[in-house]
Amino acid sequence: MAHEITIGPHRIKSLRPGMPVLTLAPMAGISNWPFRLICAKMGAQMVGVEFINCNAILHENPKTLQMMNFCDADIYRDTGMSLLAAQIYGNDIGRMVEGARVLEDKGAQIMDINFGCSVPKILRSDSGAAFLKDIDRMMNAVRSVADAVSIPVIIKTRLGWDHDNISILEVVKRAADSGAHAVAVHARTVAQKFNGTADWSWIARAAEVSPVPIFGNGDVFTYQDAVRMVDETGCAGVMIARAARDNPYIFSGDVTPTFSERVRLARDHLGMMVEYKGEKVGVMEMRKFFASYFKGFPNASHLRTSLVQVDTVTQAHRILDDWVADSDRHSHDA
């Protein structure tokens, strides 16, 4: 198992020897600085920012300005804990270049280009995975962005348009020539969207022919899945999205967090989200995380039901305090 990946000037090591290199995938609406920092502290060696539209960057759209808060990158720079990969998307290569320069100025350590988003609105605008329809255009975008920024460029893409048009092997070979330092492969086609299963055998083939490191992505739901993906495909690292959203502890290895660890995680995340988005929006956006952080924990369904309805920080802490007191009482009774 590879324990070190080189991306430009960066050496990415696994959290512990014997573990795969695990990274947080970009996720719209999820991968903001509080969540990235949580995952980095858990052990994610590179953290992806939610995708950012180049036009919105250039128009200085307020929501986009908020997304470009890369305050966590300073911590990564000081501690070496992780690396921040900001992801750009768009349809106009000139604007993608300008947007990428802004993301670099804001503190991104790695520039990721989105060639994988299969949302119909994005495809209709010739952005995201639409680039897979014209690989010359895709490579032109890679080359243009790579020439414009001084940080290393990576790309994130899918296997191809559909099963009859798998292009990932051509993409990985040409991406390196066009200046990409790594390729993240979501092992589904564009036509599949999120349906069916990820076909990891293509990650193996891509890893075999690629001159640059391959991050395997798709259907890693547990830490054991990540280990298996590296074993089966030989990919250099694993990029995790949905399983990380539900359980950031996946980055720490084969661990099962205790109830009090989950409570601490929920409280820390809540505090940062409120700092980032203010109390009203921060608490509302935390509800989905509360639901997943206590999933599967014995007798916690009532706790989850209460937490997904909270409106204020005080309410959330009170509910957690009551549960901690209750679980302490039970452990003393036992």
Ligand SMILES: Cc1cc2nc3c(=O)[nH]c(=O)nc-3n(C[C@H](O)[C@H](O)[C@H](O)COP(=O)(O)O)c2cc1C
């Ligand atoms: C809520 C959500 C938001 C996503 N947003 C992005 C994004 O902004 N950029 C991107 O490249 N992929 C995005 N993806 C795709 C994931 O990065 C990843 O490729 C996909 O979920 C497969 O990995 P998984 O099986 O580990 O979830 C998103 C996925 C989810 C579930």
